[in-house]
Amino acid sequence: MSLIGEKSVIKDCYGVTAECVRFVSVETIEHLRSVLCKFRGRDIKIVGSFTNMILAHCKLNRIIIKLDGAFSNIQLIDNQRVRVGSSVKIPSLLNFCLKSGLGGLEFMVGIPGTVGGAIYCNAGAFGNEIGDYIQEITCMDREGDIKKFKKRDINFSYRNSGLRGYIILDAVIRVSPFPEVEIKNKMQRFFFRRLQSQDYYNSSCGCFFRNPPGACAGGIIEDLNLKSRKRAGAWVSEKHGNFILSDGDVHPQDILAIKDVIQRKVWRERRIWFNPEVEILW
Ligand SMILES: Cc1cc2nc3c(=O)[nH]c(=O)nc-3n(C[C@H](O)[C@H](O)[C@H](O)COP(=O)(O)OP(=O)(O)OC[C@H]3O[C@@H](n4cnc5c(N)ncnc54)[C@H](O)[C@@H]3O)c2cc1C
Structure with missing residues (x-):
């Protein structure tokens, strides 16, 4: 992302660039609240790493907000739970889990993007979805109010979290203790399957279309x-x-x-x- 005066240039997963009216990188909850207040009524889009987006027009009449700073923390709660900020990149979370001997999320190896984007899209692979591992999510609504959702309150479905309108701030993710070597082997197996079935090193947005019910x-x-x-x-x-x-x-x-x-x-x-x-x- 680069700044051109008040406007900003953003880039999607295909390397396509577009100019938006304002790009704001927010560092704290208070900062996010004040930005929402300042731009109330404007067309606001929350973004992670743009790995599930195509910028179809070179000029977007939108305020783009990206979470950063305080939203980039990973905290071990105990050996079954990790609290992770929404701007943490999936590979960083997987690396943290590997080093801490915590298994469960290995299927996500090779999925780029942030935890916030993954939760919003209920990202998944090989029959697993991140929604299955969520215990609790902290969000902010567009009025700046904080809401906490337990797993049972969230309608996760195929590539959908039902969290439209909310900004995901952090999540508590369920994990299980495993020997590091087993986690590593599992990740390698999943990554190998990915390389066998996908052109991983060309630019893409991953799967382009949703699978229709019962078909591929x-x-x-x-x-x-x-x-x-x-x-x-x-x-x-x-x-x-x-x-x-x-x-x-x-x-x-x-x-x-x-x-x-x-x-x-x-x-x-x-x-x-x-x-x-x-x-x-x-
Ligand atoms: C090579 C490649 C492989 C991929 N493989 C997979 C795969 O196996 N499985 C899969 O499911 N996906 C896959 N994807 C798609 C993509 O990586 C995931 O959907 C990823 O989780 C999106 O994260 P992001 O941070 O890039 O989100 P973005 O693309 O920036 O945003 C996606 C959506 O999430 C919303 N969003 C982002 N952050 C927040 C937040 N904090 N609060 C609220 N809403 C938010 C955005 O508004 C947008 O609607 C792949 C993509 C690529 C490029």
Whole structure:
């Protein structure tokens, strides 16, 4: 992120940049509250690391807020619980768990982004979701009031937390004591499975579309011969049909054009409408 006067340039997971009216990095709860108060009524977007977002327009009429500072802490509560700030990166959390001999989250290895973004999207892999490991979440609403939610109060579902409108500040995550070597082996196995099935080192946003109920979006894309469909700097992965890749030099319209081709063909041939898993910001 770089500052241009009051405006700021932000960058998504494809390396696409956009200018927003204001980018604010907040350091404390009080700071966040005062920023919400200052920009009340404006179009505010909370972001983590932009790994599940596409910036579709080069000028966004939004205030972008990113949590930092006091939201970057990880604290061991006991050998079954970790309190983690929402701006902590997933790899840092996994590293902390590994060094502390705490298992459970190994399936998240290879998922980029922040804890806040992962909880908001109920990120998951290999049949597990972060929501399964949440004990409690502290949020702020848009009025600046703090709310605490127990797991039973949160409607986690496939890639959804139901926390729309709330800003996630931190979470208590359930873990279990395990020997470090076992945790490491498990992480390596999950990462190996990821490398076998995904083009991990090209730019992407992970899976582009949500899987429709009872089916696999990537499999349908492959069946309909849409793999390798290309438009300028964007193309469908040969390895995993649900990945739209780029070489880092791409226009968002090329990614969105491929999205449209896939959506239309799947609708024509299968009568299924693919909804994006990635968030498209206009
Ligand atoms: C190579 C690659 C692989 C991936 N693999 C997976 C995978 O296996 N499984 C999976 O589920 N996802 C995967 N993803 C998608 C993405 O990494 C996850 O969804 C990640 O958790 C998003 O985190 P983020 O910080 O980047 O969120 P962002 O993209 O910045 O934001 C995502 C959403 O969360 C909201 N949000 C962010 N922080 C907060 C907060 N503190 N409070 C409230 N709302 C917030 C944003 O407003 C936005 O709606 C992958 C992405 C890439 C690039």
